[in-house]
Amino acid sequence: MDTTVLEADPRVLSDVLIADLHGSDQRVRASDTAANRRDFIRTAMAGVEGMLWFLKVHVFELPPRTVPSVTKVELDAIFERSYSVAQNGIVRESPKFLPLLSGIRLLARVIQRDFPSFDPHFENEGWDRMKRAIEVRNRVTHPKSVSDLDVSLDDVANSRAAFFWAVAFLLRAGAVGAFGPLPADPTPS
Numbered sequence: 001m002d003t004t005v006l007e008a009d010p011r012v013l014s015d016v017l018i019a020d021l022h023g024s025d026q027r028v029r030a031s032d033t034a035a036n037r038r039d040f041i042r043t044a045m046a047g048v049e050g051m052l053w054f055l056k057v058h059v060f061e062l063p064p065r066t067v068p069s070v071t072k073v074e075l076d077a078i079f080e081r082s083y084s085v086a087q088n089g090i091v092r093e094s095p096k097f098l099p100l101l102s103g104i105r106l107l108a109r110v111i112q113r114d115f116p117s118f119d120p121h122f123e124n125e126g127w128d129r130m131k132r133a134i135e136v137r138n139r140v141t142h143p144k145s146v147s148d149l150d151v152s153l154d155d156v157a158n159s160r161a162a163f164f165w166a167v168a169f170l171l172r173a174g175a176v177g178a179f180g181p182l183p184a185d186p187t188p189s
Contacts, residue, residue: 069114
């Protein structure tokens, strides 16, 4: 794939993330091993992170920015920016880790302020499965013991549900107008 197209239009990112998830799902179905299940969980959660990045870029960064009430502090938090001042007085930007669940809640709160009909669906089974999937992803990404690498088919199902919850979150934001007008489709016809 031409990475210049990928960098120029983040919608291509969703195609890659979905293809990766599909491939990982096929590997789990063909050979249900712990390694394939862990790979699926990591792939699904990378997809969640990528879908949310897409949302951040399209709502808060690309012109015209469609959420006018977002503050500079909120934008810095959304894009995980913080600042430090060196002894010589120079201000430097430094990345600030934003936990995924907190980031999703922040996005929803800011979008709802300008688009009150936006319903992020936090009070449903999908959100609960998202929380469980993040716990498993964190455990297998930062294992402290062999048992941390044990994943079940239920863990895989939660990760799949988390991915599709993120896609639905993104679509609901778009449906209320949070994206503003999207550019033409970048894929060749």
